[in-house]
Amino acid sequence: MRISCLVATLFIGVSSAFAQEADKPVLTVYTYDSFIPEWGPGPKVEAAFEAICNCDLKLVGLDDGVGILNRLRLEGNSTQADVALGMTTDLIPELMATELFAESDVDLSAINLPGGFDDKVFVPFDYAPLAFIYDSEVVKTPPTSLAELVTGDKDQKIAIMDPRTSTPGLGLLLWMKAVYGDDAAAKWQELAPRILTVTPGWSEAYGLFTKGEVPIVLSYTTSPAYHMIEEGTDRYQAAEFSEGHYLQVEIAGRLKSSKNPELATQFLQFTLSPEFQSIIPTTNWTLPVIDLPEPMPDEFKRLVTPAKTLAIDPEIVAANRRAWTQEWLQAIGR
Template sequence: MLRLLAATLLTAIALAPALPASAETPVLKVYTYESFTAEWGPGPQIKKAFEAECGCTVEFTSVEDGVALLSRLKLEGKASQADVVLGLDTNLTAEAAATGLFAPHAGKLDNLSLPIAWADPIFVPYDWSYFAFVYDKTKVPNPPKSLRDLVENSDLELTIQDPRTSTPGLGLLLWVKQVYGDKAPEAWAKLKPRILTVTPGWSESYGLFRKGEVPMTLSYLTSPPYHVMEEHDDNVGAAVFEEGNYLQVEVAGKLASAKHPELADRFLAFMLTAAFQDTLPTTQWMYPAVKTAAGLPDAYKALPTPPKALLYPSEEVAAKRAGWITEWLQAMSK
């Protein structure tokens, strides 16, 4: 009897119409840069936190830097597999928007805490800081007080990054241009003999600084808290300049070709929540774009504030970046 029932059941199953397979877990593909997805970066924590509430899988694809990120997007065009691009900055947003690859976000940006007003319909900011020359206090007891002082009166060796491949490198290019204007080539000519090397990205030049190869490097105003909190070392300082320091605001955007546009919008909104923002000061080592209840660590509260936030309109950078880089290349090749 049991065998008969079993056989009948198996026959019924075999003859029954096939049921649709359960929906696969959606995969949100996020393009970003390597330091974001590193083991010590915010990526692993953010992936875990967002997956816990989205019913999805977050898949990161990383490149060296924000400039390299834009280059990859241009190369892939509408065939890009990304849903979200995270890691461009204000110097690249107009150029990125002009590609037509991005779609407007669906969120409200009424709780931001930035040094500038924000009304971009496409890009959502998630962190910010100022570029700064970081130095070893044991070797540089009296750091330059201005960019002109560094260029014209200092004998300090330093490392910088290439503006063609690095967002800090591009930031320095624009910083020098803002201070020196048409005299920027002369400024680069004066600085060039003291530049030990120009690296493709931030990590290489900062690594040389930490190995003691140079007493100063181009980095961020918010770099010292890392050394205080992680290494218990307060001998790393960041110079604030009289002319002001150049501002960087990092952003993310949704691609128009996103396979999961609603999920992409959820991720962009998630970026402005405490679950995302509270990770940034101690993994990304940047200021969060939104104030949260957790606040900033004490090491951040000791940082100086530049007298002015220098920043070109993104549209101007898009129009002139290629020419300014050519100008820089010519000055550095002489």
């Protein structure tokens, strides 16, 4: 009898625990695939938010930010996403054109971004200038300008990302436009022999770089911090370009179709908290958008800080992205 009672008690306890777990609302966040692995910010963000939300945070990894936009366009109002995180400010007009996003209701007063930020719908959560990262054991004379990259040694290959699916890939497309304007197509043609591969997203290209299959890769000025801090090496460095570096600001937004709108707003506000922002530098290897209470690791002081950052008005990007992408495809023979 005592055993039966004990078993019954244990069963009731386990059932109660499962019931409590089942009662928790699920907040689904679409993001990019490099956000969610153990080495990315995802696990720490999930643990920190679940500790305060009484919810189950479900992170869904997709391609880079352009891929997230493409997925949302495909799914429309039937999307399971409550929040999308990982697009860039360059895509705001196109994101708004989907009519899928609601106003964030988030206080943006703590934001400290180059050029500032003011938007009722989207919330920035990190930023970094784009850069070409090189292996200093292979590349003895790194390019000091975009012009030198374009005209450089054709046998010294680079890896870039596809602007149709990748936000850094789109960023490079805009970087070339910002510097070369109407001459961008000709410069792409000149650069094409140096391009070993065009990958769908950042992870694939950077993986080729770290495996030694390509000595130069498109990434961010902040990427060398990972190698300094996690691997204790200065081998991988960012090339500083005299024309300036294209600035990429990543954003998040709440979907109108969310079944948990208040929870989605709570998550967006959480992305601007010191707890979330302090996770970003040494997991996403980008820069926080607020002033942190504790100083950044010293390795960040050793990174390239571009004297000039570049940007193109997002409305101009929206009006021309398709044509510029087609121009790029034709120029590099894809």
